[in-house]
Amino acid sequence: MEHNNKYHILKKYFGYDTFRSAQESLIDSILEGRDVLGIMPTGAGKSLCYQIPALMMEGITLVISPLISLMKDQVGSLNQAGIHAAFLNSSLTAAQYYKALGFAKQGRYPIIYVAPERLVTEEFLDFALHTKIAMVAVDEAHCVSQWGQDFRPSYLKILEFIEKLPSRPVVSAFTATATKEVRDDIIDILQLRSPAMVTTGFDRDNLYFGVMTVKDRYGAIRNYLETHRGTSGIIYCLTRRQVEEVCEKLIREGFPVTRYHAGLSDEERRRNQDDFIYDRVPVIAATSAFGMGIDKSNVRFVLHYGMPKNLESYYQEAGRAGRDGEGAECILYYSGQDVITNQLFIDNNQDNQELDGATRELVRERDRERLKKMTFYCFTNECLRDYILKYFGEYKSNYCGNCSNCLTQFEEVDVTEISRALLGCVETSRQRYGTTVIVDTVHGADTAKIRSYGMKDNPYYGVLAKVPVYRIRQVLNYLHMEGYLLITPDDYAVIKLTKESLEILREGRQIVMKMAKEAPKASKDSSSRMKKGRKASLGQEAFTGKEESLFDRLRALRTEIAREEKVPPYIVFSDKTLTHMCIVKPRTKGEMLTVSGVGEFKYDKYGKRFLDCIENETGDKE
Ligand code: ADP
Ligand code: MG
Ligand code: ZN
Secondary structure, three states: OOOOOHHHHHHHHHOOOOOOHHHHHHHHHHHOOOOEEEEOOOOOOHHHHHHHHHHHOOOEEEEEOOOHHHHHHHHHHHHHOOOOEEEEOOOOOHHHHHHHHHHHHOOOOOEEEEOHHHOOOHHHHHHHOOOOEEEEEEOOHHHHOOOOOOOOHHHHHHHHHHHHOOOOOEEEEEEOOOOHHHHHHHHHHOOOOOOEEEEOOOOOOOEEEEEEEOOOHHHHHHHHHHHOOOOOEEEEEOOHHHHHHHHHHHHHOOOOEEEEOOOOOHHHHHHHHHHHHOOOOOEEEEOOOOOOOOOOOOOOEEEEEOOOOOHHHHHHHHOOOOOOOOOEEEEEEEOOHHHHHHHHHHHOOOOOOOOOHHHHHHHHHHHHHHHHHHHHHHHOOOOHHHHHHHHOOOOOOOOOOOEOOOOOOEEEEEOHHHHHHHHHHHHHOOOOOEHHHHHHHHHOOOOHHHHHOOHHHOOOOOOOOOOOHHHHHHHHHHHHHOOOEEEOOOOOOEEEEOHHHHHHHOOOOOOEEEEEOOOOOHHHHHHHHHHHHHHHOOOOOOOOHHHHHHHHHHHHHHHHHHHHHOOOHHHHOOHHHHHHHHHHOOOOHHHHHOOOOOOHHHHHHHHHHHHHHHHHHHOOOO
16 A cells, blocks of 8 residues: 555545544554454444554455355445455355455455355465465454354354464454453454453444334334335344235335345345345345344334344344444334243244253243343333443443433323232232233233133222223333332243332332323434434534435435446445535535545546536525
């Protein structure tokens, strides 16, 4: 590189003016020859941390990445930015593979993405042992850990490979997974040498979090799509069947939606995923099988049709929204049925066959505990963001102003009477029944079950006849969350009393609960909030109508160019870059280069077309 300066590279190739906080210190450490471990949330910009040093160090940087789609995406972005990079994985034919390897030997690529299972193959070693490898960068480094969600045995080959090299390169590792077990595993398994560790906060402040408990989840999701037409989003479902149902219904109602789950053929999965990534179909309904390979930066919403099994999964899936830093929404549509579905998943989990019985039971217990914490996320009336961050061990303020709880008006309601009735009913029926029986009893329902269990004779039968069932359930959930009762974690899910129950039953403890005055305005205001979020990330007021239409024009041009270049639209320019263009409204090359995300190489390639588009749209009309 002629300009051996990290700021210059950042501007010239990536079009950005400043580094984000953690990036610079990680880059500096690498350049000093130190190993690093970067722990930063999705969208924080981990790629630049190894890509920029790769362009400055003498020798080749190998990037280890778990999935073909991720490699393709990253290499595509680099090529678009004018940087020579290649990938070596099983998607190449033998001829393509040897050709790429040949170019690599000639030193054409400063950056090469490699699948971990390739590393210790004969051909690859032959290449690596005769080349200067400056750095091995391990992306998604949590894949080395069995504690993580995405353990990949092939990641264990990385160390084996490094140990074979004649001189040890710098090893850098990056992940979005925070837990200590995973972090320790990464250092240990990759044998990082006193790595510089940088952890940024886990908050994603451009994401709005919401929980909705609605009877008709499908209807709620359909309405959401109705008010967000043309924007890209993911609908996560718990089961394959749900994916099929939701997708089919939405299509029947005229929404462009595609689907993804492990039961589809490879061919269909690839096609549907591409349709989504290339913005040919804006929305995809999917199981959790859809995800890790998705770096699509302009996902504007992630809706959960059902609650995932733990907050790790939820945050990872929801986190696929708004990678470009623009406003985006994550809404979970909860139903009590989800707990049962997840309970079944846990009980039937076949993943841990190699463990002995006692350990397996321990794992199961841990899973149940996680499920409980996930469930409480759906019940809490406190700040949702705060709840998530606390779960990951981070303490912030308890008001974010950008979640459904922070945006709901609550009032304090005395629920002592309801609480006493519930606990009293549990006690007098000798702690033998689950939530439905207890709620039905105090509400005075006349069902077959109630009659056959003799609950009509229970002293609490019908004492809450005037209180709506949903309110009784809310209080029950609250008592559960606060430890005033237990629900046994097995198929029968029986309510049990705790020590704390007695404070209510015997000591006359008063129970006051926050209750929503009105339903949160989540879906109503969301598109305007998203637009505000869009500009807020650039410190601006909301878009004007003119800017809105300019944005649409620019987006159409981006799609056109993406088609010509055969890359996904967000790789041409991110939503954030287009937004910034709408605000700056550049008229010259110099002005265009001030837009975040427009580097020189990209300007030369298609800057003029965007300038023309802006001129046509704004003209002298202003
Ligand atoms: P991660 O791998 O941490 O999830 P990426 O490396 O994919 O994140 O980066 C996410 C987005 O942030 C990309 O669109 C990238 O171009 C952008 N980005 C990275 N660094 C910067 C920066 N310093 N300034 C502005 N945008 C950046
Ligand atoms: Mg990444
Ligand atoms: Zn909040």
